[in-house]
Amino acid sequence: MGRFLRDIRRDSNRIPELALFATAELAMEASRRAWRQTWRDRGRLALHFMLVCGVASVFGVLITDGGLWTALAAPESLKSVFVGICNGVGVMLYFRLVVMHGYRRRLREEMVQLGIPICVHCGYDLRGLTESRCPECGRAFDSKRLTGPIVPTHPGETT
Numbered sequence: 001m002g003r004f005l006r007d008i009r010r011d012s013n014r015i016p017e018l019a020l021f022a023t024a025e026l027a028m029e030a031s032r033r034a035w036r037q038t039w040r041d042r043g044r045l046a047l048h049f050m051l052v053c054g055v056a057s058v059f060g061v062l063i064t065d066g067g068l069w070t071a072l073a074a075p076e077s078l079k080s081v082f083v084g085i086c087n088g089v090g091v092m093l094y095f096r097l098v099v100m101h102g103y104r105r106r107l108r109e110e111m112v113q114l115g116i117p118i119c120v121h122c123g124y125d126l127r128g129l130t131e132s133r134c135p136e137c138g139r140a141f142d143s144k145r146l147t148g149p150i151v152p153t154h155p156g157e158t159t
Contacts, residue, residue: 017107017123020116030114034106038099048098049091056090057083 007024008031021027039045060083063069069079108120117126124136132143 017111030107030110034103034110037106038102049094052090052094053087056086060086
């Protein structure tokens with residue numbers, strides 16, 4: 001590659017799966033494919049987004065129109081601002097819980113296809129296990145996946 005490539009494996013404190021890739025190029029390419037697959041499912045994402053915004057709006061309206069708003073002695077002019085803040089928090093939670101969960105799940109599927117033995121459900125590193133059940137989440141997996149190439153656990157580590 002002729003362009004500068006940031007090593008996204010350093011983001012492993014937020015996305016621990018990235019640390020399991022042998023090279024920055026492999027991590028970046030798998031990450032791109034996972035994002036593409038996540039955003040292809042726009043219909044489901046849009047439905048979840050509308051649901052989250054609807055719940056946040058209802059929560060905000062219940063607070064402002066119920067007795068709690070007057071009990072707090074909050075000014076009437078801030079009602080719409082509060083409902084907007086509830087929606088903003090809802091959108092942030094939506095991105096964190098729904099979109100990032102889908103991305104990480106698809107990233108794990110990419111890792112399995114590349115031969116990196118990882119639990120698709122929880123992200124547990126499956127190397128060195130003797131039985132075909134993830135010790136983290138308890139789900140069964142195909143032990144044939146464990147024959148993939150051994151890659152460093154952390155960037156810069158050698159095997």
